[in-house]
Amino acid sequence: ETCKECIECGFTSVMFDGSHYDYEENVAKTKEVVEYAHARGVVVEAELGKLAGVEDDVKVDAANATYTDPDQAVDFVKRTGVDSLAIAIGTSHGAYKFKGEAKLDFDRLETITKKLEDAGFHNFPIVLHGASSVDQRCVAMCNEFGGKIDGAKGIPAEMLRKASSMAVCKINMDTDLRLAMTAAIRKSFGENPAAFDPRGYLGDARNLIQELVEDKIKNVIGSVDSMK
Template identity: 80%
Template structure:
Protein backbone atom coordinates (compact mmCIF):
# COMPACT_ATOMS: atom_id res chain seq x y z
CA UNK A 1 0.00 0.00 0.00
CA UNK A 2 1.09 3.55 -0.72
CA UNK A 3 -0.25 7.07 -0.39
CA UNK A 4 -2.76 8.11 -3.07
CA UNK A 5 -3.83 11.39 -4.64
CA UNK A 6 -7.28 12.84 -4.05
CA UNK A 7 -8.46 12.48 -7.66
CA UNK A 8 -10.37 9.18 -7.36
CA UNK A 9 -11.56 10.09 -3.87
CA UNK A 10 -13.23 13.22 -5.21
CA UNK A 11 -14.74 11.49 -8.24
CA UNK A 12 -16.49 8.99 -5.98
CA UNK A 13 -17.46 11.66 -3.46
CA UNK A 14 -19.11 13.89 -6.07
CA UNK A 15 -21.13 10.99 -7.49
CA UNK A 16 -22.04 9.69 -4.03
CA UNK A 17 -22.91 13.13 -2.63
CA UNK A 18 -20.57 12.89 0.33
CA UNK A 19 -17.27 14.54 1.27
CA UNK A 20 -13.86 13.28 2.32
CA UNK A 21 -12.63 14.57 5.65
CA UNK A 22 -9.34 16.49 5.60
CA UNK A 23 -7.97 16.45 9.13
CA UNK A 24 -4.89 18.39 10.24
CA UNK A 25 -2.09 16.38 11.82
CA UNK A 26 0.74 17.36 14.15
CA UNK A 27 1.89 14.22 15.98
CA UNK A 28 1.64 10.43 16.13
CA UNK A 29 -1.43 10.22 18.36
CA UNK A 30 -3.48 12.48 16.09
CA UNK A 31 -2.45 10.48 13.00
CA UNK A 32 -3.34 7.20 14.71
CA UNK A 33 -6.70 8.52 15.92
CA UNK A 34 -7.75 9.81 12.49
CA UNK A 35 -6.62 6.81 10.46
CA UNK A 36 -7.99 4.23 12.90
CA UNK A 37 -11.31 6.08 12.84
CA UNK A 38 -11.28 6.02 9.03
CA UNK A 39 -10.42 2.32 9.07
CA UNK A 40 -13.29 1.60 11.46
CA UNK A 41 -15.65 3.45 9.12
CA UNK A 42 -14.09 1.95 5.97
CA UNK A 43 -13.52 5.47 4.68
CA UNK A 44 -10.82 7.14 2.61
CA UNK A 45 -9.24 10.10 4.40
CA UNK A 46 -6.97 13.10 3.82
CA UNK A 47 -4.26 13.97 6.32
CA UNK A 48 -3.16 17.55 5.93
CA UNK A 49 -0.21 19.51 7.20
CA UNK A 50 0.03 23.25 7.75
CA UNK A 51 3.23 25.26 7.49
CA UNK A 52 3.30 25.44 11.29
CA UNK A 53 2.99 21.66 11.54
CA UNK A 54 5.88 21.29 9.09
CA UNK A 55 7.97 23.49 11.35
CA UNK A 56 6.81 21.68 14.50
CA UNK A 57 7.31 18.06 13.42
CA UNK A 58 9.26 18.20 10.15
CA UNK A 59 8.12 16.73 6.81
CA UNK A 60 10.25 13.60 7.20
CA UNK A 61 8.76 12.63 10.55
CA UNK A 62 5.22 13.35 9.38
CA UNK A 63 5.66 11.37 6.16
CA UNK A 64 7.18 8.45 8.08
CA UNK A 65 4.30 8.29 10.54
CA UNK A 66 1.73 8.57 7.77
CA UNK A 67 3.44 5.72 5.89
CA UNK A 68 3.11 3.64 9.06
CA UNK A 69 -0.61 4.49 9.18
CA UNK A 70 -1.04 3.39 5.55
CA UNK A 71 0.63 0.06 6.35
CA UNK A 72 -1.46 -0.42 9.50
CA UNK A 73 -4.87 0.45 8.06
CA UNK A 74 -4.71 -0.41 4.35
CA UNK A 75 -7.14 2.41 3.53
CA UNK A 76 -6.75 5.16 0.92
CA UNK A 77 -4.85 8.04 2.50
CA UNK A 78 -3.72 11.24 0.80
CA UNK A 79 -1.04 13.43 2.41
CA UNK A 80 -1.81 17.07 1.71
CA UNK A 81 -0.12 20.43 2.28
CA UNK A 82 -2.66 22.84 3.78
CA UNK A 83 -2.35 26.57 2.99
CA UNK A 84 1.02 26.37 1.31
CA UNK A 85 2.34 29.95 1.27
CA UNK A 86 4.82 29.70 -1.61
CA UNK A 87 6.40 27.48 -4.26
CA UNK A 88 9.35 26.68 -2.01
CA UNK A 89 7.09 25.08 0.62
CA UNK A 90 5.23 23.20 -2.11
CA UNK A 91 8.52 21.85 -3.45
CA UNK A 92 9.64 20.77 0.02
CA UNK A 93 6.45 18.78 0.53
CA UNK A 94 6.45 17.18 -2.91
CA UNK A 95 10.06 16.13 -2.43
CA UNK A 96 9.09 14.62 0.94
CA UNK A 97 6.41 12.48 -0.74
CA UNK A 98 3.18 14.44 -0.31
CA UNK A 99 0.54 13.45 -2.88
CA UNK A 100 -1.50 16.66 -2.79
CA UNK A 101 -0.69 20.32 -2.14
CA UNK A 102 -2.65 23.49 -1.61
CA UNK A 103 -1.27 26.84 -2.67
CA UNK A 104 -3.05 29.72 -0.96
CA UNK A 105 -2.67 32.89 -2.99
CA UNK A 106 -6.03 34.30 -1.89
CA UNK A 107 -4.39 37.25 -0.14
CA UNK A 108 -2.79 38.42 -3.40
CA UNK A 109 -4.59 40.45 -6.06
CA UNK A 110 -6.44 38.26 -8.55
CA UNK A 111 -3.89 38.28 -11.39
CA UNK A 112 -1.03 37.51 -9.01
CA UNK A 113 -3.02 34.65 -7.50
CA UNK A 114 -3.61 33.24 -11.00
CA UNK A 115 0.06 33.50 -11.99
CA UNK A 116 1.44 31.99 -8.79
CA UNK A 117 -1.14 29.20 -8.72
CA UNK A 118 -0.36 28.32 -12.35
CA UNK A 119 3.33 28.08 -11.47
CA UNK A 120 2.53 25.65 -8.64
CA UNK A 121 0.18 23.60 -10.83
CA UNK A 122 2.80 23.23 -13.57
CA UNK A 123 5.44 22.11 -11.06
CA UNK A 124 3.16 19.68 -9.19
CA UNK A 125 1.46 18.12 -12.22
CA UNK A 126 4.84 17.34 -13.75
CA UNK A 127 5.48 15.21 -10.66
CA UNK A 128 2.09 13.50 -10.43
CA UNK A 129 0.82 15.64 -7.55
CA UNK A 130 -2.63 17.29 -7.51
CA UNK A 131 -3.21 20.91 -6.51
CA UNK A 132 -5.87 22.77 -4.55
CA UNK A 133 -6.09 26.56 -4.57
CA UNK A 134 -8.25 29.18 -2.88
CA UNK A 135 -10.34 32.00 -4.32
CA UNK A 136 -11.97 34.44 -1.94
CA UNK A 137 -10.80 34.96 1.64
CA UNK A 138 -12.06 33.29 4.79
CA UNK A 139 -12.05 35.27 8.00
CA UNK A 140 -10.47 33.96 11.18
CA UNK A 141 -7.15 32.69 12.50
CA UNK A 142 -5.49 29.34 11.85
CA UNK A 143 -1.72 29.03 12.31
CA UNK A 144 -0.19 31.55 9.86
CA UNK A 145 -3.55 32.44 8.25
CA UNK A 146 -5.05 35.55 9.87
CA UNK A 147 -7.82 37.48 8.12
CA UNK A 148 -10.02 40.07 9.83
CA UNK A 149 -13.78 39.70 9.28
CA UNK A 150 -13.97 43.04 7.50
CA UNK A 151 -11.38 41.83 4.98
CA UNK A 152 -13.09 38.53 4.17
CA UNK A 153 -14.45 38.24 0.63
CA UNK A 154 -16.84 35.67 -0.85
CA UNK A 155 -15.89 33.79 -4.02
CA UNK A 156 -17.24 35.28 -7.25
CA UNK A 157 -18.74 32.48 -9.43
CA UNK A 158 -17.62 33.99 -12.75
CA UNK A 159 -14.13 34.57 -11.44
CA UNK A 160 -14.03 30.97 -10.18
CA UNK A 161 -14.55 29.68 -13.73
CA UNK A 162 -11.86 31.96 -15.13
CA UNK A 163 -9.48 30.93 -12.35
CA UNK A 164 -9.94 27.19 -12.95
CA UNK A 165 -9.54 27.65 -16.72
CA UNK A 166 -6.34 29.66 -16.48
CA UNK A 167 -4.60 27.74 -13.70
CA UNK A 168 -5.62 24.12 -14.33
CA UNK A 169 -6.05 23.63 -10.59
CA UNK A 170 -7.60 20.27 -9.58
CA UNK A 171 -9.89 21.51 -6.79
CA UNK A 172 -10.98 24.90 -5.51
CA UNK A 173 -11.48 26.14 -1.97
CA UNK A 174 -14.27 28.70 -1.94
CA UNK A 175 -15.46 31.29 0.55
CA UNK A 176 -19.20 30.98 1.23
CA UNK A 177 -19.35 32.01 4.89
CA UNK A 178 -17.14 29.63 6.87
CA UNK A 179 -14.14 30.94 8.79
CA UNK A 180 -11.04 29.64 10.53
CA UNK A 181 -10.77 29.09 14.27
CA UNK A 182 -13.26 28.46 17.10
CA UNK A 183 -15.27 31.69 16.74
CA UNK A 184 -16.82 31.41 13.29
CA UNK A 185 -20.09 33.28 13.73
CA UNK A 186 -21.01 36.24 15.92
CA UNK A 187 -24.71 35.85 15.22
CA UNK A 188 -26.74 33.20 13.44
CA UNK A 189 -24.73 30.74 11.36
CA UNK A 190 -25.23 31.15 7.62
CA UNK A 191 -23.61 29.65 4.52
CA UNK A 192 -24.31 30.98 1.02
CA UNK A 193 -25.52 27.79 -0.67
CA UNK A 194 -26.89 29.76 -3.63
CA UNK A 195 -23.35 30.99 -4.34
CA UNK A 196 -22.05 27.43 -4.07
CA UNK A 197 -24.67 26.21 -6.55
CA UNK A 198 -23.84 29.01 -9.00
CA UNK A 199 -20.14 28.19 -8.89
CA UNK A 200 -20.87 24.55 -9.71
CA UNK A 201 -23.37 25.41 -12.45
CA UNK A 202 -21.01 27.82 -14.17
CA UNK A 203 -18.10 25.37 -14.00
CA UNK A 204 -20.29 22.62 -15.46
CA UNK A 205 -21.43 24.92 -18.28
CA UNK A 206 -17.77 25.47 -19.21
CA UNK A 207 -17.03 21.75 -19.34
CA UNK A 208 -15.78 21.22 -15.78
CA UNK A 209 -18.19 18.42 -14.90
CA UNK A 210 -18.26 17.19 -11.29
CA UNK A 211 -15.60 19.72 -10.33
CA UNK A 212 -14.58 19.24 -6.66
CA UNK A 213 -15.15 22.16 -4.30
CA UNK A 214 -13.38 22.42 -0.93
CA UNK A 215 -14.73 23.91 2.28
CA UNK A 216 -12.17 25.38 4.68
CA UNK A 217 -12.90 26.57 8.21
CA UNK A 218 -15.59 23.94 8.61
CA UNK A 219 -15.17 22.60 12.14
CA UNK A 220 -18.41 22.30 14.08
CA UNK A 221 -16.65 23.43 17.30
CA UNK A 222 -18.28 20.58 19.20
CA UNK A 223 -20.09 21.70 22.34
CA UNK A 224 -18.97 18.60 24.26
CA UNK A 225 -15.28 19.36 23.76
CA UNK A 226 -15.72 23.02 24.68
CA UNK A 227 -17.69 22.05 27.80
CA UNK A 228 -15.00 19.61 28.98
CA UNK A 229 -12.24 22.17 28.31
CA UNK A 230 -14.05 24.81 30.36
CA UNK A 231 -14.95 22.34 33.11
CA UNK A 232 -11.27 21.69 33.67
CA UNK A 233 -9.93 25.22 33.67
CA UNK A 234 -10.09 26.54 30.10
CA UNK A 235 -11.67 29.86 29.17
CA UNK A 236 -13.24 29.19 25.78
CA UNK A 237 -16.36 31.33 25.86
CA UNK A 238 -18.64 32.10 22.93
CA UNK A 239 -17.06 29.56 20.57
CA UNK A 240 -19.34 28.75 17.65
CA UNK A 241 -18.76 26.53 14.61
CA UNK A 242 -20.61 25.42 11.49
CA UNK A 243 -23.78 23.43 12.33
CA UNK A 244 -23.68 19.80 11.23
CA UNK A 245 -26.82 20.11 9.11
CA UNK A 246 -25.16 22.84 7.03
CA UNK A 247 -22.07 20.69 6.54
CA UNK A 248 -24.23 17.74 5.46
CA UNK A 249 -26.00 19.98 2.94
CA UNK A 250 -22.67 21.14 1.53
CA UNK A 251 -21.61 17.48 1.18
CA UNK A 252 -24.73 16.76 -0.85
CA UNK A 253 -23.78 19.51 -3.30
CA UNK A 254 -20.34 19.94 -4.92
CA UNK A 255 -18.22 19.97 -1.77
CA UNK A 256 -15.96 16.91 -1.91
CA UNK A 257 -13.43 17.87 0.80
CA UNK A 258 -14.15 19.42 4.18
CA UNK A 259 -11.29 20.67 6.36
CA UNK A 260 -11.41 20.12 10.11
CA UNK A 261 -8.68 21.30 12.46
CA UNK A 262 -10.21 23.24 15.35
CA UNK A 263 -12.38 20.27 16.38
CA UNK A 264 -9.27 18.12 16.75
CA UNK A 265 -7.45 20.76 18.78
CA UNK A 266 -10.41 21.22 21.11
CA UNK A 267 -10.93 17.46 21.43
CA UNK A 268 -7.32 16.73 22.27
CA UNK A 269 -7.17 19.60 24.77
CA UNK A 270 -10.40 18.45 26.41
CA UNK A 271 -9.13 14.89 26.89
CA UNK A 272 -5.73 15.97 28.21
CA UNK A 273 -7.19 18.53 30.62
CA UNK A 274 -9.69 15.99 31.97
CA UNK A 275 -7.07 13.26 32.40
CA UNK A 276 -4.63 15.50 34.28
CA UNK A 277 -7.39 16.87 36.54
CA UNK A 278 -8.68 13.39 37.35
CA UNK A 279 -5.18 11.92 37.78
CA UNK A 280 -3.26 14.58 39.77
CA UNK A 281 -0.46 12.14 40.59
CA UNK A 282 -0.08 11.01 36.98
CA UNK A 283 2.84 12.16 34.87
CA UNK A 284 3.15 9.46 32.21
CA UNK A 285 2.56 11.07 28.77
CA UNK A 286 1.15 7.76 27.53
CA UNK A 287 -1.73 8.21 29.95
CA UNK A 288 -3.00 11.58 28.81
CA UNK A 289 -1.95 11.15 25.16
CA UNK A 290 -3.61 7.73 25.10
CA UNK A 291 -6.86 9.22 26.40
CA UNK A 292 -6.60 12.01 23.83
CA UNK A 293 -6.10 9.46 21.03
CA UNK A 294 -9.20 7.50 22.12
CA UNK A 295 -11.28 10.68 22.36
CA UNK A 296 -10.18 11.87 18.93
CA UNK A 297 -10.86 8.52 17.28
CA UNK A 298 -14.45 8.59 18.56
CA UNK A 299 -14.81 12.21 17.44
CA UNK A 300 -13.50 11.53 13.92
CA UNK A 301 -15.65 8.41 13.54
CA UNK A 302 -18.68 10.57 14.33
CA UNK A 303 -17.63 13.16 11.74
CA UNK A 304 -17.20 10.49 9.05
CA UNK A 305 -20.50 8.78 9.79
CA UNK A 306 -22.82 11.64 10.71
CA UNK A 307 -21.43 14.69 8.89
CA UNK A 308 -19.25 13.71 5.92
CA UNK A 309 -21.21 10.61 4.93
CA UNK A 310 -18.05 8.87 3.67
CA UNK A 311 -18.56 5.58 5.54
CA UNK A 312 -17.82 2.61 3.24
CA UNK A 313 -16.29 4.89 0.59
CA UNK A 314 -13.51 2.30 0.31
CA UNK A 315 -16.00 -0.15 -1.25
Protein backbone atom coordinates (compact mmCIF):
# COMPACT_ATOMS: atom_id res chain seq x y z
CA GLU A 1 0.00 0.00 0.00
CA THR A 2 2.85 2.40 0.80
CA CYS A 3 4.58 1.64 -2.51
CA LYS A 4 1.33 2.25 -4.39
CA GLU A 5 0.82 5.55 -2.59
CA CYS A 6 4.37 6.66 -3.46
CA ILE A 7 3.88 5.72 -7.10
CA GLU A 8 0.62 7.66 -7.27
CA CYS A 9 2.42 10.66 -5.73
CA GLY A 10 4.95 10.67 -8.57
CA PHE A 11 7.96 8.69 -7.34
CA THR A 12 9.86 7.12 -10.26
CA SER A 13 11.30 4.28 -8.18
CA VAL A 14 10.27 2.39 -5.04
CA MET A 15 11.92 -0.15 -2.74
CA PHE A 16 9.90 -3.04 -1.35
CA ASP A 17 11.45 -5.11 1.44
CA GLY A 18 9.72 -8.45 1.84
CA SER A 19 12.77 -10.19 3.33
CA HIS A 20 11.01 -10.68 6.68
CA TYR A 21 8.38 -12.89 4.98
CA ASP A 22 9.02 -16.48 3.99
CA TYR A 23 10.44 -16.88 0.50
CA GLU A 24 7.23 -17.61 -1.42
CA GLU A 25 5.37 -14.74 0.23
CA ASN A 26 8.28 -12.39 -0.53
CA VAL A 27 8.09 -13.47 -4.18
CA ALA A 28 4.33 -12.97 -4.35
CA LYS A 29 4.26 -9.56 -2.68
CA THR A 30 7.28 -8.28 -4.62
CA LYS A 31 5.73 -9.42 -7.90
CA GLU A 32 2.53 -7.57 -7.02
CA VAL A 33 4.48 -4.36 -6.42
CA VAL A 34 6.51 -4.82 -9.61
CA GLU A 35 3.44 -5.36 -11.78
CA TYR A 36 1.74 -2.28 -10.37
CA ALA A 37 4.90 -0.19 -10.71
CA HIS A 38 5.93 -1.30 -14.19
CA ALA A 39 2.45 -0.56 -15.53
CA ARG A 40 3.13 3.05 -14.52
CA GLY A 41 6.75 3.29 -15.67
CA VAL A 42 8.23 2.95 -12.18
CA VAL A 43 11.22 0.75 -11.30
CA VAL A 44 11.41 -1.46 -8.21
CA GLU A 45 14.18 -2.56 -5.88
CA ALA A 46 13.53 -5.60 -3.68
CA GLU A 47 15.39 -7.48 -0.97
CA LEU A 48 16.34 -11.13 -0.50
CA GLY A 49 18.11 -12.33 2.64
CA LYS A 50 17.90 -10.92 6.18
CA LEU A 51 20.34 -8.33 7.52
CA ALA A 52 21.15 -8.22 11.22
CA GLY A 53 20.56 -5.00 13.16
CA VAL A 54 17.69 -2.56 13.58
CA GLU A 55 15.85 -0.77 10.76
CA ASP A 56 12.56 1.09 11.15
CA ASP A 57 12.08 -0.50 14.60
CA VAL A 58 12.46 -4.02 13.15
CA LYS A 59 15.24 -5.89 14.95
CA VAL A 60 16.99 -8.95 13.55
CA ASP A 61 19.65 -10.56 15.74
CA ALA A 62 22.77 -12.11 14.25
CA ALA A 63 21.45 -15.64 14.79
CA ASN A 64 18.44 -14.96 12.56
CA ALA A 65 20.30 -13.10 9.82
CA THR A 66 20.51 -15.09 6.59
CA TYR A 67 22.79 -14.65 3.61
CA THR A 68 21.23 -14.56 0.15
CA ASP A 69 21.16 -17.91 -1.59
CA PRO A 70 22.58 -17.52 -5.16
CA ASP A 71 20.11 -19.94 -6.79
CA GLN A 72 17.22 -18.33 -4.96
CA ALA A 73 18.38 -14.93 -6.17
CA VAL A 74 18.09 -16.02 -9.80
CA ASP A 75 14.67 -17.58 -9.20
CA PHE A 76 13.53 -14.44 -7.38
CA VAL A 77 14.57 -12.10 -10.19
CA LYS A 78 12.97 -14.35 -12.82
CA ARG A 79 9.65 -14.68 -11.03
CA THR A 80 9.24 -11.11 -9.79
CA GLY A 81 10.68 -9.09 -12.69
CA VAL A 82 12.35 -6.78 -10.18
CA ASP A 83 14.78 -4.15 -11.52
CA SER A 84 17.45 -4.37 -8.81
CA LEU A 85 18.10 -6.64 -5.84
CA ALA A 86 19.43 -5.92 -2.36
CA ILE A 87 21.34 -8.95 -1.09
CA ALA A 88 22.76 -10.04 2.26
CA ILE A 89 26.49 -10.83 2.25
CA GLY A 90 27.47 -9.74 5.74
CA THR A 91 26.43 -6.10 6.10
CA SER A 92 24.03 -5.09 8.87
CA HIS A 93 21.92 -2.13 9.96
CA GLY A 94 22.97 0.34 12.63
CA ALA A 95 26.23 1.70 14.05
CA TYR A 96 27.42 -1.51 15.71
CA LYS A 97 27.92 -3.84 12.76
CA PHE A 98 30.87 -5.92 13.98
CA LYS A 99 32.37 -6.93 17.30
CA GLY A 100 35.48 -8.32 15.63
CA GLU A 101 36.85 -7.80 12.14
CA ALA A 102 34.49 -6.90 9.33
CA LYS A 103 33.87 -9.61 6.76
CA LEU A 104 31.82 -9.55 3.59
CA ASP A 105 31.20 -12.66 1.49
CA PHE A 106 32.56 -11.47 -1.84
CA ASP A 107 32.57 -15.04 -3.17
CA ARG A 108 28.80 -15.13 -2.66
CA LEU A 109 28.45 -11.78 -4.45
CA GLU A 110 30.50 -13.09 -7.36
CA THR A 111 28.47 -16.31 -7.51
CA ILE A 112 25.16 -14.43 -7.52
CA THR A 113 26.42 -12.15 -10.28
CA LYS A 114 27.63 -15.07 -12.41
CA LYS A 115 24.43 -17.05 -11.99
CA LEU A 116 22.36 -14.01 -12.97
CA GLU A 117 24.57 -13.50 -16.03
CA ASP A 118 24.18 -17.17 -17.01
CA ALA A 119 20.42 -16.80 -16.67
CA GLY A 120 20.42 -13.87 -19.10
CA PHE A 121 20.42 -11.00 -16.59
CA HIS A 122 23.50 -9.13 -17.79
CA ASN A 123 24.92 -6.37 -15.58
CA PHE A 124 22.00 -6.83 -13.20
CA PRO A 125 22.10 -4.11 -10.50
CA ILE A 126 22.97 -5.42 -7.04
CA VAL A 127 22.38 -3.31 -3.92
CA LEU A 128 23.93 -3.37 -0.44
CA HIS A 129 21.90 -2.21 2.53
CA GLY A 130 23.39 -1.59 5.97
CA ALA A 131 26.71 -0.55 4.44
CA SER A 132 27.69 2.59 6.36
CA SER A 133 31.36 2.94 7.23
CA VAL A 134 30.33 4.42 10.61
CA ASP A 135 32.61 7.41 10.08
CA GLN A 136 34.96 7.51 13.07
CA ARG A 137 35.43 11.27 12.88
CA CYS A 138 31.70 11.75 13.41
CA VAL A 139 31.66 9.16 16.20
CA ALA A 140 34.53 10.99 17.94
CA MET A 141 32.76 14.34 17.52
CA CYS A 142 29.56 12.93 19.04
CA ASN A 143 31.46 11.54 22.01
CA GLU A 144 33.52 14.71 22.50
CA PHE A 145 30.34 16.73 22.91
CA GLY A 146 28.44 14.50 25.30
CA GLY A 147 27.56 11.45 23.22
CA LYS A 148 28.00 7.83 24.28
CA ILE A 149 28.63 6.03 21.01
CA ASP A 150 31.41 3.67 22.06
CA GLY A 151 32.62 0.72 20.02
CA ALA A 152 30.66 1.63 16.89
CA LYS A 153 32.14 -0.05 13.83
CA GLY A 154 31.04 -0.18 10.19
CA ILE A 155 32.12 -1.49 6.79
CA PRO A 156 35.72 -0.49 5.91
CA ALA A 157 35.99 1.81 2.90
CA GLU A 158 38.20 -0.64 1.02
CA MET A 159 35.47 -3.29 1.19
CA LEU A 160 32.90 -0.86 -0.18
CA ARG A 161 35.29 0.07 -2.99
CA LYS A 162 35.68 -3.62 -3.85
CA ALA A 163 31.92 -4.16 -3.82
CA SER A 164 31.36 -1.16 -6.08
CA SER A 165 33.98 -2.52 -8.51
CA MET A 166 31.88 -5.67 -8.84
CA ALA A 167 28.11 -5.83 -9.47
CA VAL A 168 27.08 -3.52 -6.64
CA CYS A 169 25.81 -0.21 -8.04
CA LYS A 170 23.90 1.19 -5.05
CA ILE A 171 25.11 1.27 -1.45
CA ASN A 172 22.90 2.44 1.43
CA MET A 173 24.70 4.44 4.14
CA ASP A 174 21.97 5.87 6.33
CA THR A 175 23.81 5.48 9.64
CA ASP A 176 26.70 7.63 8.39
CA LEU A 177 24.28 10.45 7.61
CA ARG A 178 22.60 10.15 11.02
CA LEU A 179 25.97 10.25 12.75
CA ALA A 180 27.07 13.31 10.76
CA MET A 181 23.90 15.20 11.58
CA THR A 182 24.04 14.29 15.27
CA ALA A 183 27.74 15.10 15.54
CA ALA A 184 27.36 18.54 13.96
CA ILE A 185 24.38 19.42 16.18
CA ARG A 186 26.15 18.24 19.35
CA LYS A 187 29.23 20.25 18.43
CA SER A 188 27.14 23.33 17.68
CA PHE A 189 25.34 23.11 21.02
CA GLY A 190 28.60 22.38 22.85
CA GLU A 191 30.37 25.39 21.41
CA ASN A 192 27.31 27.67 21.52
CA PRO A 193 25.24 26.66 24.57
CA ALA A 194 23.09 29.79 24.32
CA ALA A 195 22.05 29.03 20.72
CA PHE A 196 18.42 28.11 20.05
CA ASP A 197 17.90 28.99 16.38
CA PRO A 198 17.48 25.75 14.35
CA ARG A 199 18.68 27.55 11.23
CA GLY A 200 22.12 27.67 12.82
CA TYR A 201 22.65 24.17 14.12
CA LEU A 202 20.71 22.50 11.30
CA GLY A 203 22.85 24.44 8.83
CA ASP A 204 25.97 23.00 10.46
CA ALA A 205 24.42 19.54 10.22
CA ARG A 206 23.57 19.98 6.56
CA ASN A 207 27.11 21.12 5.76
CA LEU A 208 28.71 18.12 7.47
CA ILE A 209 26.34 15.73 5.72
CA GLN A 210 27.24 17.28 2.36
CA GLU A 211 30.95 17.00 3.13
CA LEU A 212 30.52 13.35 4.12
CA VAL A 213 28.48 12.48 1.02
CA GLU A 214 30.99 14.15 -1.30
CA ASP A 215 33.79 12.14 0.32
CA LYS A 216 31.85 8.89 -0.14
CA ILE A 217 31.20 9.64 -3.81
CA LYS A 218 34.76 10.65 -4.57
CA ASN A 219 36.90 8.46 -2.33
CA VAL A 220 34.84 5.43 -1.33
CA ILE A 221 32.42 4.51 -4.10
CA GLY A 222 34.49 5.95 -6.93
CA SER A 223 31.47 7.18 -8.90
CA VAL A 224 32.53 10.80 -9.30
CA ASP A 225 33.03 10.42 -13.07
CA SER A 226 29.39 9.41 -13.52
CA MET A 227 28.35 12.80 -12.12
CA LYS A 228 30.04 14.83 -14.85
